[in-house]
Amino acid sequence: MTIPATHPTRGPVVTRKDVARYAGVSTAVVSYVVNGGPKRVAPATEAKVQDAIRVLGYRPNAAARALKLGSSxxxxxxxxxxxxxxxxxxxxxxxxxxxxxxxxxxxxxxxxxxxxxxxxxxxxxxxxxxxxxxxxxxxxxxxxxxxxxxxxxxxxxxxxxxxxxxxxxxDLAAGARTAVEHLIGHGHTNIGLAMGTTTANEADDREQGWLQALKAAGLPEGPIARSAFTRDGGYAAGKRLLASGHRPTAVFASSDMQAVGILRALHEAGLTVPGDIALAAFDGSVEAEYSWPPLTTVEQPxxxxxxxxxxxxxxxxxxxxxxxxxxxxxxxxxxxxxxx
CATH class of the missing domain: 3.40.50.2300 (Response regulator)
Structure with a gap:
């Protein structure tokens, strides 16, 4: 068997021809096995080719394959x-x-x-x-x-x-509206909003959903704290909401990460959730299920x-x-x- 050429830094360079010689097949058959077609290969022959690939450590040239297929x-x-x-x-x-x-x-x-x-x-x-x-x-x-x-x-x-x-x-607005309506169903009439901000500071439909739910129930707007969609952002928003002159009895957070930060702020203030302040969030991440207490949240599919x-x-x-x-x-x- 011919010894594969050697690369100066990576060692022997195994080619398709080397695999074909080792397996006793043509290079076309090796290509069919590696590429999954276009022609079918008998199971016994494919097994021989796969064994040669494993023994020799053959790695197909991705760049060449992409050029041939017209796809990376x-x-x-x-x-x-x-x-x-x-x-x-x-x-x-x-x-x-x-x-x-x-x-x-x-x-x-x-x-x-x-x-x-x-x-x-x-x-x-x-x-x-x-x-x-x-x-x-x-x-x-x-x-x-x-x-x-x-x-x-x-x-x-x-x-x-x-x-x-x-x-x-x-539908961000519909999801947020559902969460806020659920809080209203618990009897809350002063529901705050922890609203995430982005680089572009564009309007977010979760805020619209919060407003729609309050308006439909004939309730006034609660306090709003704007911050990043992060744990740190939620922590800062939670402290600002607690310092509000009209402290809310419930809060809707526009992301689970914000809600986790709010939980810390509430716990540090000696408040209980949901006893003193109820909380609902948005996203449906795994972390929401394992916070304490577990978060009621709007899940995205x-x-x-x-x-x-x-x-x-x-x-x-x-x-x-x-x-x-x-x-x-x-x-x-x-x-x-x-x-x-």
């Missing part, structure tokens, strides 16, 4: 913060959905910063990924670099209906949203006209609102 078989994903359990769950769901279709995932974080988001868009465009899923800090992000590279994109966790691009999200985004890029929905996919939310009732 990769998807880019840009999220604000993968340390946030909600976006971590969302990223995992996108990776699973992409993997089921044979695509790998490039994951990047914008840290909620517009300049970083734009830099990641440029980098993914330069890598010629097959599509980009973007959880943007803007309602109408600049996608010119992707359009110039003829790379499709989908806006994920997006409540707007932007022109010319497919988007996937939930992460798996369904991720599947829809990936299908629109590289699945059954590829090439269809842009549309806005809106998924329903679900109120997960736990103890923080006052339910047993």
């Amino acid at each position: 078989e990769t998807i880019g994903l840009i999220i604000p913060d993968n340390s946030n359990p909600f976006f971590s769950l969302l990223a995992h769901a996108v990776e699973d959905a992409a993997g089921e279709l044979g695509y790998a995932l490039f994951l990047t974080n914008s840290d909620g910063d517009l300049a970083k988001e734009r830099r990641h868009i440029r980098n993914l465009a330069a890598r010629q990924v097959d599509g980009v899923v973007l959880a943007s800090v803007l309602s109408e992000p600049d996608l010119a670099d992707l359009e110039a590279a003829e790379i499709s994109s989908v806006l994920l966790s997006h409540s707007e209906r932007p022109a010319g691009v497919t988007s996937v999200g939930v 992460v798996r369904a949203m991720a599947d829809a985004a990936v299908r629109a890029l590289v699945g059954a929905g590829r090439g269809e006209p842009p549309r806005h996919h809106v998924f329903p939310t679900k109120l997960l009732v736990r103890q923080s609102c006052g339910c047993p």
Whole structure:
């Protein structure tokens, strides 16, 4: 058997020809096994090829494969913060959905910063990924670099209906309204709002849902504390709400992370939840279930949203006209609102 050539830094370079010689087959058969076609290979022959690949440590040339297929078989994903359990769950769901279709995932974080988001868009465009899923800090992000590279994109966790691009999200106002109505059902008439802020400081429909529920019940607006969609932001918002001249008896937080921060502020003040102040949140992250008390929260259907985004890029929905996919939310009732 011919000894594979040696790379100066990585050791022997195993080629498709080496695998073919070891297995006693043609290079075309090796290609069929590695690429899953286009021709079928007998199970016994495929086993011999797979054994040769394992023994020799063969690694197919991804760049050559991409050139041949006209596809990198990769998807880019840009999220604000993968340390946030909600976006971590969302990223995992996108990776699973992409993997089921044979695509790998490039994951990047914008840290909620517009300049970083734009830099990641440029980098993914330069890598010629097959599509980009973007959880943007803007309602109408600049996608010119992707359009110039003829790379499709989908806006994920997006409540707007932007022109010319497919988007996937939930009805934020309806979800928030459901949570606030539930708090009203517990007899609360002074319900505060911890509202998250973004880089662009754009209006958020969760605030509209809060207002709609109060107005429909004939209640006045409670105090509002605006802060980042983070634990620290929620902690700061909680302290401001407690210092309000008309302290609320219930609070709706626009994210689970904010609600966790609010819980700390309330506990530090010696208050009980829900005895002194009831609390409801938005997102449905795993952390909400394991806070104390467990958080009543509006759950977003992460798996369904991720599947829809990936299908629109590289699945059954590829090439269809842009549309806005809106998924329903679900109120997960736990103890923080006052339910047993």
